[in-house]
Amino acid sequence: xxxxxxxxxxxxxxxxxxxxxxxxxxxxxxxxxxxxxxxxxxxxxxxxxxxxxxxxxxxxxxxxxxxxxxxxxxxxxxxxxxxxxxxxxxxxxxxxxxxxxxxxxxxxxxxxxxxxxxxxxxxxxxxxxxxxxxxxxxxxxxxxxxxxxxxxxxxxxxxxxxxxxxxxxxxxxxxxxxxxxxxxxxxxxxxxxxxxxxxxxxxxxxxxxxxxxxxxxxxxxxxxxxxxxxxxxxxxxxxxxxxxxxxxxxxxxxxxxxxxxxxxxxxxxxxxxxxxxxxxxxxxxxxxxx
Numbered sequence: 001x002x003x004x005x006x007x008x009x010x011x012x013x014x015x016x017x018x019x020x021x022x023x024x025x026x027x028x029x030x031x032x033x034x035x036x037x038x039x040x041x042x043x044x045x046x047x048x049x050x051x052x053x054x055x056x057x058x059x060x061x062x063x064x065x066x067x068x069x070x071x072x073x074x075x076x077x078x079x080x081x082x083x084x085x086x087x088x089x090x091x092x093x094x095x096x097x098x099x100x101x102x103x104x105x106x107x108x109x110x111x112x113x114x115x116x117x118x119x120x121x122x123x124x125x126x127x128x129x130x131x132x133x134x135x136x137x138x139x140x141x142x143x144x145x146x147x148x149x150x151x152x153x154x155x156x157x158x159x160x161x162x163x164x165x166x167x168x169x170x171x172x173x174x175x176x177x178x179x180x181x182x183x184x185x186x187x188x189x190x191x192x193x194x195x196x197x198x199x200x201x202x203x204x205x206x207x208x209x210x211x212x213x214x215x216x217x218x219x220x221x222x223x224x225x226x227x228x229x230x231x232x233x234x235x236x237x238x239x240x241x242x243x244x245x246x247x248x249x250x251x252x253x254x255x256x257x258x259x260x261x262x263x264x265x266x267x268x269x270x271x272x273x274x275x276x277x278x279x280x281x282x283x284x285x286x287x288x289x290x
Contacts, residue, residue, distance in 0.1 A: 021137075023137065024052045024053075027206070028210060034056065034059065043204060043207060044195065044199055045059065045065065047166070048069055048166045048199075050165075052163060055080060058080070069191065070184045070187050073166070073171050073187070080171075083163065084167045097119070099168075100119040101119060102133070102168045102172075106165060111157070112126065137160060137161070139158070139160060141155050142156055142158060144229075144230075144231045144233055145249075146231065146247075158202065170190055170191050173190075174187070174190065200263035200264075209245075216248065223288070226252070228246075229247055230244060231243065242279060246258060254285070255286060255288040257289075260276045
């Protein structure tokens with residue numbers, strides 16, 4: 001639509017009165033389509049299927065979460081079994097290379113040089129294909145909170161669409177098993193044993209940031225945040241890597257909010273809270289820290 005209808009060669013170029021990019025639901029809107037599921041199941045569904053309403057509509061309320069995932073992804077007739085590849089074929093001329101890039105990122109390669117090495121291509125060619133996937137909102141590039149995106153060397157790539165993320169992490173590598181009729185068994189072996197870790201980062205962290213964003217729009221935070229994200233880097237005191245899951249600030253008022261996201265079956269202890277509080281020194285320059 002952007003290239004053919006709104007492009008400079010189109011008769012409609014310059015005549016639009018507004019534009020709106022339709023994107024998937026966030027977790028809180030996606031959850032409204034799953035009234036039959038528990039809150040934990042809703043987050044699991046969001047982490048594995050994402051917020052595309054049409055995909056969510058194919059979840060069968062009569063099936064368990066596990067059976068729905070097997071039914072949608074891990075059988076040749078499953079609605080989402082080939083969905084990401086079909087979309088790439090419609091949009092792109094060389095889906096094989098895009099497949100390789102997405103598979104590399106889904107299995108842990110997040111920096112440009114790592115992705116290039118994994119797929120066996122030079123960085124100049126890889127970045128060109130990554131840009132296309134970013135323009136399609138399939139990939140995103142994240143930077144530590146406070147870094148200038150134009151100059152930061154700490155940027156990492158991630159799959160922003162959770163359907164694509166799940167598919168390339170699990171289904172793409174299981175196609176032989178699925179097509180030979182043992183997809184359900186493959187899912188039992190590779191998906192569900194490690195599901196809490198998969199859901200916890202980054203899906204549950206995204207759900208928490210979405211919560212903070214909604215609270216911010218409702219003026220329900222201690223201050224109105226003008227920037228929100230996450231931070232990672234080195235702690236000079238402990239000389240270890242550190243990360244802060246939620247960072248929101250208002251530089252004009254010198255106010256900062258930080259948060260930690262824990263996806264686990266136990267209460268967060270005072271030690272976790274003290275550890276988070278102690279990390280505020282990694283983001284200096286604020287008078288009021290929440």
